[in-house]
Amino acid sequence: MTDESSSEGLLDSSLLADCSRSEPSDRPNILKALLAIQERIGYVPPRSIPQIARTLGATEADVAGVLSYYQDLRTTAPGRHVIRVCMGESCVANRCGQILRALKDHLGIDIGETDSGGQFTLEKVFCMGNCAVSPTIAVNQTLFGRVEPAQIRTIVDCYR
Amino acid sequence: MIHTTLFLSNDTSSRAVGVDRLAKLLQDESNVRLVRTSSRGAFFLEPIIERDMPDGRIVWCNVTADDLPGILAGQGGVALQSIPFLAAQTRFTFSNFGITQPLALDEYRTRDGFRGLEKALVTAPDKVIEELKIAGLRGRGGAAFPLWSKWQAALLTEEDEKFVVVNADEGDAGTYCDRMVMEGDPFRLVEGMLICAHTVGATRGYIYCRQEYPAAAGSMKAAVHIADEAGLLELDGRRFPIDIVMGAGSYVCGEETALLESLEGRRGVVRAKPPFPAVSGLYQKPTIVSNVLTVATVPSILARGGAWHASLGTDRSRGTIALQIGGRVKQPGLVEIPFGMTLRRVLEQFAGGMASGSRFKAAQVGGPLGSLFPESKLDIPICYDAFSDAGAILGHGGIVVYDDQTDMVELARHFMAFTADESCGKCTPCRIGSVRGRELLELVQAGGATTADLTLLSDLGDTMKTASLCALGGRAPYPVLTAIEHFPHEFKDRLKM
Ligand SMILES: Cc1cc2nc3c(=O)[nH]c(=O)nc-3n(C[C@H](O)[C@H](O)[C@H](O)COP(=O)(O)O)c2cc1C
Ligand code: SF4
Ligand code: FES
Numbered sequence A: 001m002t003d004e005s006s007s008e009g010l011l012d013s014s015l016l017a018d019c020s021r022s023e024p025s026d027r028p029n030i031l032k033a034l035l036a037i038q039e040r041i042g043y044v045p046p047r048s049i050p051q052i053a054r055t056l057g058a059t060e061a062d063v064a065g066v067l068s069y070y071q072d073l074r075t076t077a078p079g080r081h082v083i084r085v086c087m088g089e090s091c092v093a094n095r096c097g098q099i100l101r102a103l104k105d106h107l108g109i110d111i112g113e114t115d116s117g118g119q120f121t122l123e124k125v126f127c128m129g130n131c132a133v134s135p136t137i138a139v140n141q142t143l144f145g146r147v148e149p150a151q152i153r154t155i156v157d158c159y160r
Numbered sequence B: 001m002i003h004t005t006l007f008l009s010n011d012t013s014s015r016a017v018g019v020d021r022l023a024k025l026l027q028d029e030s031n032v033r034l035v036r037t038s039s040r041g042a043f044f045l046e047p048i049i050e051r052d053m054p055d056g057r058i059v060w061c062n063v064t065a066d067d068l069p070g071i072l073a074g075q076g077g078v079a080l081q082s083i084p085f086l087a088a089q090t091r092f093t094f095s096n097f098g099i100t101q102p103l104a105l106d107e108y109r110t111r112d113g114f115r116g117l118e119k120a121l122v123t124a125p126d127k128v129i130e131e132l133k134i135a136g137l138r139g140r141g142g143a144a145f146p147l148w149s150k151w152q153a154a155l156l157t158e159e160d161e162k163f164v165v166v167n168a169d170e171g172d173a174g175t176y177c178d179r180m181v182m183e184g185d186p187f188r189l190v191e192g193m194l195i196c197a198h199t200v201g202a203t204r205g206y207i208y209c210r211q212e213y214p215a216a217a218g219s220m221k222a223a224v225h226i227a228d229e230a231g232l233l234e235l236d237g238r239r240f241p242i243d244i245v246m247g248a249g250s251y252v253c254g255e256e257t258a259l260l261e262s263l264e265g266r267r268g269v270v271r272a273k274p275p276f277p278a279v280s281g282l283y284q285k286p287t288i289v290s291n292v293l294t295v296a297t298v299p300s301i302l303a304r305g306g307a308w309h310a311s312l313g314t315d316r317s318r319g320t321i322a323l324q325i326g327g328r329v330k331q332p333g334l335v336e337i338p339f340g341m342t343l344r345r346v347l348e349q350f351a352g353g354m355a356s357g358s359r360f361k362a363a364q365v366g367g368p369l370g371s372l373f374p375e376s377k378l379d380i381p382i383c384y385d386a387f388s389d390a391g392a393i394l395g396h397g398g399i400v401v402y403d404d405q406t407d408m409v410e411l412a413r414h415f416m417a418f419t420a421d422e423s424c425g426k427c428t429p430c431r432i433g434s435v436r437g438r439e440l441l442e443l444v445q446a447g448g449a450t451t452a453d454l455t456l457l458s459d460l461g462d463t464m465k466t467a468s469l470c471a472l473g474g475r476a477p478y479p480v481l482t483a484i485e486h487f488p489h490e491f492k493d494r495l496k497m
Helices: A013-019 A030-041 A046-056 A060-069 A090-093 A094-108 A149-157 B014-017 B019-027 B064-071 B105-111 B113-123 B125-135 B147-156 B177-184 B186-200 B214-229 B255-263 B294-305 B308-309 B342-351 B384-389 B408-421 B428-445 B451-467 B471-475 B477-488 B489-490
Strands: A081-086 A120-125 A137-139 A142-144 B004-009 B033-037 B050-055 B056-060 B163-168 B204-209 B242-246 B287-291 B320-329 B335-336 B360-365 B371-374 B398-403
Touching: A013 A030, A013 A046, A013 B105, A030 A046, A030 A060, A046 A060, A060 B204, A060 B342, A090 A094, A090 B398, A094 A120, A094 A149, A094 B471, A137 A149, A137 B163, A137 B360, A142 B014, A149 B105, B004 B019, B004 B408, B014 B019, B019 B033, B019 B064, B019 B471, B019 B489, B050 B204, B056 B064, B105 B186, B113 B186, B113 B360, B125 B147, B125 B186, B125 B294, B125 B308, B147 B186, B147 B287, B163 B186, B163 B255, B177 B186, B177 B214, B177 B294, B186 B204, B186 B214, B186 B294, B204 B214, B204 B255, B214 B242, B255 B287, B287 B294, B320 B342, B335 B342, B342 B360, B360 B408, B360 B477, B408 B428, B408 B477, B408 B489, B428 B451, B428 B477, B451 B471, B451 B477
Parallel strands: A081 A120, B004 B033, B163 B204, B163 B287, B204 B242, B320 B398
Antiparallel strands: A081 A137, A137 A142, B004 B050, B050 B056, B320 B335, B360 B371, B360 B398
């Protein structure tokens, strides 16, 4: 696999080509550009901020500001699978704390961490709109509802 | 060969409890045709399989793989009309749910789709706005602002470009009706946007969709594409493009001005108002920012008339409300009813009481900026006036029920931590206050707090309420302060002597 962010933090210029203009304005849309980069390589390497700023015609401070503001923008590579556990109120009412504990125990990592093999990243989220069948977890884009702590092992191990 | 047609929902929550697994098993049956519809919203019954039988639509609930042979043989099941959760509702905005296939344009048309737009196209803009005024439609995203006056302001502001922005950030935990609309009846949202664009003279539309809703965004993109191919986006002689833009996980980006900042690609920080977006919004152009449900309600108002809408609900809360019930109840799901029923009745009649083995402790209405209602306060009618008189909000219609195992101090800390995480940082009461509030509650949890600390917490809450720029800081204290008000012993018992 070639890592597009490898050579001294420089991104493939095609990555940024589409993002430098945002119709109908001619000002750069920084968020759109950062999301596009993340979509392609999984995260936004902070060392590429100067290059992004230059390509977009924005200041480095502006790019860094947007990058740090949004929770979904990552600055490190995630594991191969991202597991998100919902901590929204309907899931709280339905004991998501137990689900979180089961996940932490099984994966051996805390929220915001990636396991040593780089397989799983554990994250929390506030509501996935799946409240009527809570508690909820998501593995990548797949949602699981009415999750019981005892199911965690089976669900996770399907992705190993 | 005789074909059996089975109907299964394709909604995210139906899939999260195994509908796809059943669909896969059924795919191998040679004479079975599967139709994937939107969801009826009776999620407690999912997975559901439906089938038309000589006596009408029959429904099998909480289906497992073992039930499939019986379903194929036509054994068992219950009549659709016999499900009280559904029969007792008044479905208008959700009238197609569980019936149509979300992306079937012909099915949408057959069920009165685009009748509202047709009407709007032959009606003068000020008459359309008059109709909305008669209808009494107030925004469903939380602030309950009358829709007609926004449209009026945008119409009267002369500009070469104007925008329609649908707020699909649906940030309140415990709410999911916007997701259902986008996944399940996307043409209704497109129709509402077109009516708005035609009326105020907008040139471009956006749907700002939260990142947690990939299926909703996918369905909207597909629907916009289909509508475009069918020539439906041709409006007043030019194309009205609609873009679906994904958010990046910020709650405050649901606030309309922060949303516009985010749409322009910057940090989602709240702008001071005025100017209001309807006059100066996206790129300083007149912009209607409206919630998904608000926009999706417009087509029926145009099709049936404002007076029809005004005939539903209560004096100052016209129409229906989409309640989204979640938490520790027997029957979580979507309930569309006219405004006015009491919270207690909703919990009894629709939520069906508590999940087995659980006892009621409190209901939270209106998301993380809403209030907690203990048993003694449940007789409040669900309408804007009664809620504002009680210092509460209906917000986006989410109801989350907690049982007696819920630790109110931990819940209060949870809310303050959420606000501290999500504050945009523009004003001090919210930015600093939420962090101080969280710290004080952590001190209570650790057994190190005194009565003076609780007083400090309540003073802090009052400052946030009065001095914050937007409703995040202004309303964040409510769940915390109502927790202390209604369950004082839980806090006092943990104080240092
Ligand atoms: C912190 C905060 C979060 C909000 N989140 C949302 C949201 O997720 N969805 C929404 O439609 N409105 C949200 N609003 C309300 C919007 O600011 C705005 O009032 C609404 O989009 C207008 O649409 P409506 O008139 O159709 O309700 C939020 C407001 C605040 C203060
Ligand atoms: S109240 Fe909070 S979220 Fe709202 S503008 Fe102030 S700091 Fe930002
Ligand atoms: S609160 Fe967890 S899915 Fe909504």
